[in-house]
Amino acid sequence: MVNTIVFDFGDVFINKNSKAKDEALASLGLTEWNEDLEELEKQLETGVISAKEFLKGLQPYTDNASLEAIKEAWNAGIENFPLYRLEFLQKLATSYRLFLLSNTDPIHIEKFEHDSGASFYSDFYQCFEKVYFSHEIGIRKPDEGAYNYLINNHDIQPKRTLLVDDKKFNTDAAEALGFKVWRLQKGSEDVTELFDKKIIPFNEA
Incomplete structure (x- = not known):
């Protein structure tokens, strides 16, 4: 019986729009995401480089855009976090051990915390x-x-x-280690459907 749930963050709780990010970066001249930029993002997401170092790393690929403009474009894909998902999570926390495990970076987290406000993100983290x-x-x-x-x-x-998690390579890796998994289909499924879809029964904890 399941007693613990590990959640991803992006496209599970907070909505993301990669097209909006790509278009915002393209407007600054950065039109192709190559292997060097992929490595740069990996270094940011694993704490090897700072946010400022990352933004400076992107700058040569733009039309000499400012660091602030690049930061704004990088955050263009971060959208809203519906309140009903937080309320669902708060109820879930009374019955299960919950953890958040997210591939993300300090730029995006700063954006989320700024937009949602201290009360909201504190309530979220406390779940x-x-x-x-x-x-x-x-x-x-x-x-x-x-x-x-x-x-x-x-x-x-x-x-x-x-x-x-909404990424197949993440759920595949977890499943190989013995985890039960739900690969959430962005756009057609919502995390609040966890029990409706009988992923796990509500009274299992």
């Missing part, structure tokens, strides 16, 4: 036994080290743990 952002722990999903970080630090049993 979890622990919040883990990749840039803080130095490792990203689907690297098994990210999942083992949770297992080793919190005495988690994968067979009694559900991982909710």
